[in-house]
Amino acid sequence: MVSHHKKLVDENSNHIHPVIITRGTIEMSLDKQIVEQVEFYFSDSNLIKDKFLKDLVNKDDEGYVPIETLLTFNRLKKLSNDATVISNALKASTFLKVRKFHFLRMRCL
Numbered sequence: 001m002v003s004h005h006k007k008l009v010d011e012n013s014n015h016i017h018p019v020i021i022t023r024g025t026i027e028m029s030l031d032k033q034i035v036e037q038v039e040f041y042f043s044d045s046n047l048i049k050d051k052f053l054k055d056l057v058n059k060d061d062e063g064y065v066p067i068e069t070l071l072t073f074n075r076l077k078k079l080s081n082d083a084t085v086i087s088n089a090l091k092a093s094t095f096l097k098v099r100k101f102h103f104l105r106m107r108c109l
Helices: 030-041 051-059 074-079 083-090
Strands: 003-009 016-022 064-066 097-099 102-104
Touching: 030 074, 030 083, 051 064
Parallel strands: none
Antiparallel strands: 003 016, 064 102, 097 102
C-alpha cells in the first residue's frame, strides 16, 4: 500500500493538521485520532473496565490526569509520544478540558 504524508491547514487558525493520503482517500487527521482515542479512554464504557485509569481520575479532586501518564498507553503512544502534540490536539475536544499538561475527564466536572 502506498501512502503519502500531506498536511491540511485549518483556514481559521492556520493550524497544520497532518493527514495520510492512501490510494486517493484522506484518513483521519492525527489530532482527530488523538482526541477520539483519549475520549474513549475517559468514556463511561471504558472507565467501568479500566480500574487503573478510574483510580487516577478519582485520585485528583478535580479529576485531572497527567498526560505523561497517558503517554504510557500503547495506542496513544503509537499516535504520538509528545505531550505538547497531545495537549494541543485535546484542546479541540468538547469532552475533555486541558489544563497545562493535564486534562479533565469531562468539561462539566
